[in-house]
Amino acid sequence: MMFIHQLLDHSAQTTPQHTAVEEDEGGTITYHDLAALSNRVRDRLRYLGVRRGDRVGIYLRKSIDTVALIFGILKTGAAYVPVDPGAPPARNAYILNDCSVKVVVVEKCFEERLRSEIGRGDEMPSFFLLEGAGSGLPLKQALDNLQAQEPAPITETEIVSPDDLAYILYTSGSTGKPKGVMLSHRNAVSFIDWCSEVFEPNDKDRFSSHAPFHFDLSILDIYVPIKHGATLVLIGAEMGKDPTRLAALISQKRITSWYSTPSILSFLAQYGKLQQHDYSALRTILFAGEVFPIKHLRTLKSLLPKPRYFNLYGPTETNVCTFYEIPDYIPEERTQPYPIGKVCSHLQAIVVDEQGQEVPSGQEGELCISGFGVMQGYWNLPERTARAFLVDPSGQPWYKTGDIVVQDVNVNGNYIYIGRRDRMIKRRGYRVELGEIEAGLYRHHAVKEAAVIALSDEENGVRVKAFLSCKEAEHRPSLIELKRFCAENLPVYMVPDLFAFREVLPKTSTDKIDYQKLKEIA
Structure with missing residues (x-):
């Protein structure tokens, strides 16, 4: 098998002068130059003591510099650990400390706060400082300056094994501390190969990179275009939210393949004035990370009817594990989101009950995934890793997604997403999925965003609070109107007890609704 860092060198040999990466503000780099720059990173990191099996932190904004660093780190045989530049320094320091990074590559503007948080005594990581990020120039300048002071010899790219770690992505943990999802070259390559099989990319494609590099959507964004000699178009955080x-x-960038969360596509459909632009190049629209409200998906498809649309589902622990192609026409009467589809060809899926026993098609249960794409485990959390897997009588491990699904017995055996096990509540004797209440609220013509949380209540056991943002703040519905609407569109036991309006709902760094923040507000 070809390892993920070898994808770049292969394309550098076959299409050396083709543009590998473009930035939204104009910086570009060819495959030849990107491979050469990543080799310089490899040599410098080796000089700093990085060896196969180590971890290297990345604390800088998305840029050509970051892409070169990722491939340079991989060429040393180490794993990269990207952190969110917009997150509190204390959180990033926790992540970098937790996985004992050997070196952390940091933009100068983040250095002071990180140093004050990261202290580990004798185990303090080396800092590789860049004056900024963009176009690859800050990285080149840093390498030039270091080479003039302390020359690093040219080395060979490390020979690694398929099960060596390639990257660690940190996700929110139930304890309040982030947990590191360990993903190997085998995990990544199996997913990249599946993407190649289904989406059939070529060297004329231009892929968006909207997701931040600490989010699992970035794996498709980075490696699929690089594998095929296509162009990766980086979209910065500020541009990505406008x-x-x-x-x-x-x-303008003639994007051919777009990938993001549904939230961003919903905003584009509502406020992007899409009818004013030419999207004739766009052939694929992929979305993942959360449920796409059907009314916004219908609007988007009416504005952009030409591309193929795919709903991709999967947690960070498996990356995409099921997929569903959206039909060309969405009926006006449809209000339910589309299925999450069938399991990807490099994985297997089962649905189990609370005792871990497989259930028949048509019966709800927890989706469990096995195969080459499934993580090795959580960094330094063996007990948490053990709890995350179901081991069947044959000894095969299955990752428990925590998502409740049902396999449709009538329509091609697609999996239908019911909701998160941890977003289900019991109310008035009924099992209630909070996402179903959200789907009902989205049917209101004035609602732009809806998020529902459960609050413990001594008298009633649980109260449901709905947070809403409206398309036009001055025309938001009254409380009486909302109650009447909910009574008409939801079972009585699903009608929220409380409503709150906000101009916009809080988001995580990966553009999902921040339910933790809403709970703090409530």
Whole structure:
């Protein structure tokens, strides 16, 4: 098998002068130059003591510099650990401390706060400082300066095994501390090969990179275009949240394959003025990370009817594990989100009950996934890793997603997403999935965003609170109107007890609704 860092060198040999990466503000780099820059990173990191099996932290904004660093780290045989530049320094320091990074590559503007948080005595990691991030120049300048002071010899790319770690992505943990999902070259390559099989990319494609590099959507963004000699178009954090500028950029950059969370696509459909631009190049729209409200998906498809649309489902622990192609036409009467589809060809799936026994098609249960794409475990959390897996009588491990699904017995055996096990509550004797209440609220013509949380209540056991943002703040519905609407569209036991309006709902760094923040507000 080809390892993920070898994808770059292969494309550098076959299409050396083709543009590998473009930034939204104009910086570009060819495959030849990106491979050469990553080799310089490899040599410098080796000089700093990085060896096969080590971890290297990345604390800088998305840029050509970051992409070169990722491949340079992989070429040493180490795993990269990206952190969110917009997150509190204390959280990032925890992550870098937790997995004992050997070196952390940091933008100068983040250095002071990180140093004050990361102290580990004798185990303090080496800092590799860049003056900024963009176009690859800050990285080149840092390498030039270090080479002039302390020359690093040219080395060979490390020979690794398929089960060596390639990257560790940290996700929120139930304890309040993030947990590191360990993913190997085998995990990554099996997923990249599946993407190649289904989406059939070529060297003329131009892939968006909207997701931050600490989010699992970035794995498709980075490695699929690099494998095929295509162009990766990086979209910065500020541009990525401005629907008007983003809509223009997708057209101007002639993006052929778009991938993001549904939240971003919903904003584009509502506020991007898509009808003003030419999207004739766009052939694939992929979305993942959360449920796509059907009314926003219908609007988007009416504005952009040409591309193929795919609903990709999967947690960080498996990356995408099921997929579903959205039909060309969405009936007006449809209100339910589309299925999450069938299991990907490099994985296997079963649905089990609370005792871990497989259930027949048509019966609800927890989706469990096995195969080459499944994580090795959580960094330094063996007990948590053990709890995350179901081991069947043959000894085969199955990752428990925590998501409740049902396999449709009538329509091609697609999995239908019911909801998170941890977002299900019991109310008035009924089992209630909070996402179902959200889907009902999205049917209101004035609702732009809806998020529902459960609050413990001594008298009633649980109260349900709905947070809403509206398309037009001055025309938001009254409480009486909302109660009447909910009574008409939801079972009585699902009608929220409380409503709160906000101009926008809080988001995580990966553009999902921040339920933890809403609980703090409530």
